[in-house]
Amino acid sequence: MAQKKSRSVSLTVSQAAPTPAAEGEVWYAEGLRFNCSQCGNCCSGGPGYVWISTYDMDRIAAYLKMDFDTFTRTYVRRIGNRFSLLEKFNYDCTFLKRENGKSMCMVYPVRPTQCRTWPFWDENLKSPQHWENSAAKCPGMCDADGKKFELAEIERRRSDTASPHE
Ligand code: SF4
Numbered sequence: 046m047a048q049k050k051s052r053s054v055s056l057t058v059s060q061a062a063p064t065p066a067a068e069g070e071v072w073y074a075e076g077l078r079f080n081c082s083q084c085g086n087c088c089s090g091g092p093g094y095v096w097i098s099t100y101d102m103d104r105i106a107a108y109l110k111m112d113f114d115t116f117t118r119t120y121v122r123r124i125g126n127r128f129s130l131l132e133k134f135n136y137d138c139t140f141l142k143r144e145n146g147k148s149m150c151m152v153y154p155v156r157p158t159q160c161r162t163w164p165f166w167d168e169n170l171k172s173p174q175h176w177e178n179s180a181a182k183c184p185g186m187c188d189a190d191g192k193k194f195e196l197a198e199i200e201r202r203r204s205d206t207a208s209p210h211e
């Protein structure tokens with residue numbers, strides 16, 4: 046979900062090159078708990094980028110029942126040789142909807158890979174301290190009752206490159 050930019054919790058932070066992890070060799074070998082509280086921190090804040098690949102664009106356009114060109118004209122901006130979702134005037138992601146104190150992603154089932162793989166990013170998994178640093182702004186990362194993600198699932202998300210974070 047990543048950051049963008051300089052958001053409080055950024056979904057677009059740069060990532061180090063993936064390093065294969067074998068069970069027992071990483072600090073999170075026993076799994077990690079995470080449960081999104083829908084606070085919206087990672088989808089709002091200051092200006093930033095929600096990187097989106099053509100794979101993501103195809104899926105979201107189909108979900109919204111839009112043709113590809115109309116979708117990209119409406120929701121996507123070009124940044125150099127990459128693409129990002131547009132932001133609203135207040136820097137909220139274009140797909141962030143606020144209702145009854147909750148923040149919802151309007152394209153949640155097909156949200157960009159960088160959003161889907163949060164918080165299991167290399168930069169958060171470098172050490173417990175890195176995880177805690179990000180958890181300070183992402184309550185879902187410090188929910189002791191959150192869903193337990195086993196090592197294999199963490200690694201699967203960490204190495205998902207369908208939509209690179211950087
Ligand atoms: S709990 Fe974390 S992942 Fe969920 S909306 Fe808040 S900052 Fe984003």
Ligand code: SF4
Pocket residue numbers: 046056087088095130138139140141142149150151152153156157160
């Ligand atoms: S696409 Fe959805 S999950 Fe990703 S930043 Fe936008 S509102 Fe948040």
